[in-house]
Amino acid sequence: MPTSRRNFIKALGAGALTTAALTAMPSTFTAHAADTNGYKALVCVFLFGGLDCHDLILPHDQVSYDQYAQLRSSLLAQQGAARQRASLLPLSPASDGVLQGRQVALPPEMPLLQGLFGQGKAAIVGNVGPLVEPVTRASFESGAVRLPPRLFSHNDQQAVWQANQPEGAQYGWGGLFADAVLASGANASLPQFTTIATEEVGPFLTGRNAVPYRVSTSGAARVDFLEDYYEGVSGERADLLEAVRDQLAARSYRGSHLLERDMAAAFSGGLETNEAYDTARQQGAALSASFPATPLGAQLRAAAETINVRDRLFASRQVFFVGLGGFDTHDAQARALPKLLSQLDGALAAFQASIDALGLGQQVTLFTASDFGRTLAVNGDGTDHGWGGHRIVLGSAVKGGEIYGSLPPPSLGHAADSGGGRLIPSVAVDSYAAELGRWFGLGESELSAALPGLGNFAPLPKSFI
């Protein structure tokens, strides 16, 4: 920033911030059902665009692989060696229940995930997706079942995944989980650091009380004017800096226009929260683990750095949202997807290593989500929008080295095929979320409040965490 204008004053340091305005979180709930002892964090890695589940978990026994290779011949021709059977990285789950004699593998871009799976720190939950109630192929085709709204549409299915409603949804389950722990007294002094996003987040982190706090990967955004323009001048001009700061925080605004009031609140809240966050971040020790220099690596590093200063943020429960786009591989899947999977592999492994180094392996759980899976059928050089998909869960609390849910066969017309290999989910997002919420400390009534559809589904036969 400009240096020639530093003839202003530098009067206030970051320490001048008071957090009084930040602690106005109402605590109207008296029930303290959620367990908020110790520290726990959930980290949602959202893969925007719809990850092709059929290109994440691949068949590996010869019969299944041959079936897959025939259905995907045009794509496989473009994918070359990377999808030849010999290149794949087999997964050896502890039990065979889901596979029923078949074998599956990861693509060669994911050796680190294969390692974490082998160490029992990672699990696969197969065929997860939005459901209102259990669906079979017969009930899907006859229309005798309630379906999630606007299937196969990106923005709507992102919202349904996050908030059980299509676009326009207000409250996501990450935010409602946060509400539950806030109501139980967690994070009372700085509640705004309960839900943190490093990427544009939909409704996922919004609750009735919780509001997502957005940080950039390098920390909180700063106001250059307040940092630079006043440098090197004595404190006698504190009144000027304070007046400017007050105006940039829209302190004087008293109007009744709804949009103006929202903008005033955004400017004021942003400024103050950023200053508090930066103060905490600056006091944290550097992480020992290194992260790849990728967009997802940078976001997960920011999440790990925030977890590292959890005590300075007075946080005992946090929900994070990080994201990576580009998974909408209608075309050029052979070229585009391996790079993304490789980025995912590197970033997840670095995150787990840094959490392990902090001694928080049991206290931090990462999980993936995506708009939907994709078709098994190929459109030439890519795949189209699907429904259910396979998800990764990571952390020492996870009952890893295991595959949960279901992995339908690589064929068309099977019992979970809604057409073209768009999988009818066998695990509802509500059930997947409930497992994570229970671990996070929520009681059953709080889970039901956050996930109203949960009662429509039987409990998962085997808990993954």
Next chain:
Amino acid sequence: MPIRRAHPILNPLLVVSFGVLMLAVSCSGGGGAGGENGPVGGPTPPPPPPTGAFATEAGTSRFLTQATFGPCPEEVSALIGTSASDWFLAELEKPASLHMPQLEAFRRMIADPDADFPVLAVQSSTFSFWRNAIEGDDQLRQRMAFALSQILVVSNFGGELLTDIPEPVVGYQDVLVEGAFGNYRDLLEAVTYSPAMGYYLTYMGNQKADPATGRMPDENYAREILQLFTIGVVQLGPDGEPVLANGQPVELYDNMDVTGLARVFTGLDLDGLDRQRFPSVVDAVDEWDGLEEALLRPMTINDRLHSPEAKRFLDCEIAAGTSTETSIDQALDCIMDHPNVGPFVSRQLIQRFTSSAPDPNYVQRVASTFDAGTYTLPDGTRVGDGRKGDLSATLAAILFDEDVRSDASLTDPQFGKIREPILRFTHWARAFDADASRPEYGIELFDLSAPDALSQHPYRARSVFNFYRPGYIAPGTESGAAGLTIPELQIVNATSTPGYINFMTFWAFGGQSMIPADELEAELEEMGVPVDRAALERAFLPDYSEELALANSAALLVDHLDSLLVYNSLSEETKAAITAALEAQPVDGPGDSEALADRVSLAVLLVMTSPDYLVQR
């Protein structure tokens, strides 16, 4: 009330053209594209009676805020008391400022023809956008093209072809500029055949199904042309509100419709591309000399690759064996016939010009104009050819709507829109006559898409879903609690608010002049941008002469900016607070030029970051 009149020569200059009274006044900066405002000979006809819109300075400024990239003081002064209908008609007739000639000129400036992805070419869509938006004389057309670019989204955000090769996006900018006052149906056709959209939504090279391999037609464009470009996902009433059945919105189609429509968009490919040699168009980069040229031509048809089956979607059926061209024609006609198109498109256009959460009655008035294809201006002139989808009529209905023009809308606590970050910047540049004739010198403007910048960059949305969604209701806000859709709040957060303050600080305090010129010149030349030092030192510099003359009085300065930037709608509290902040910075009399300059810059910054400014009422 202080009125900015920096250029007293600009009385209304009336030019008779196509029977329309045309005002040849523009805000062009030094040596820009637009400024042909010399005096015109011949007798001057008497001015027409003023309409409400241009009756006062504030009204004129407000109308131009809604309809252009920001009012400039010369234009406001010149238009006060004239007819807004005449202004609108004149805008319709103005020649289009195109983007492609600018790319050609940039390409000619590239010294090293072998340079990989030279900045002058790669960033051309950005450069020509700033130049046209800030200096173009055809403001209404450029603003409409920008609005359309946020509905019919194509983006060079993602890397690869549309980022590395400028022709498709630049050509697409001109598709929207040229179609801005045309018919939406025709625009959809031009968009459908454009290589930019064909690549972006992945139907370039899309083929019929192949049962042997299980290959299906790509569904991407079929889905988005319905969902995002024409009808949405649920049945709408004529007022744009969802129709409910048993309390639930009624979904318009399912995946069968999408797979049916996907067959229509098979058989289109890049004109001249040898698919044997280049299975993917990306393979042709640097390998095929004809690539850039081909990316400027509409896609070509190969009927052999087109789906021969019948195509069923919505209530439409296209017979088996229909050719590519006829199938596309029939499909677009059929989609255009859907009753959702009027309210769906109209509501989104309203959001880009006047109101983030428009009153359903307003939507209905505009949508019925869209359907009727004609609108009668306040002076009785009819615009539009009477065909459904006429965009000039639709735009007139948006801007001349009685509710919008009424003073009541100024005080309605829900009317208005959050100013888009890009429009705040162009407004600043036009209000203070910043020179945008050499946009390639504005390195701070090369990419504003990051969340800690503006989260908005022309033709660089993160996805086909634009920077924000038209139905976005911001959680945890007062507008959200009232159920209002405020798309722009989707990019407002704790990172983007300081991002905007920092961006605006840079420009308000003189922008480019803060960077040592030698360093800037070296940096630009390293990127292959030839530098004219005098032009470089002038680039994007604000002309604050009017403001400096007032700055000894903080109160007068704030009054002046209130008039210039916000048509006197700053609240008393905001004015008092800004004045107090300015007075906290000591000025040692009228001779203290450095302190006065800082005071003016600070005043501009504080006004343009105030809630009163950030919401366009």
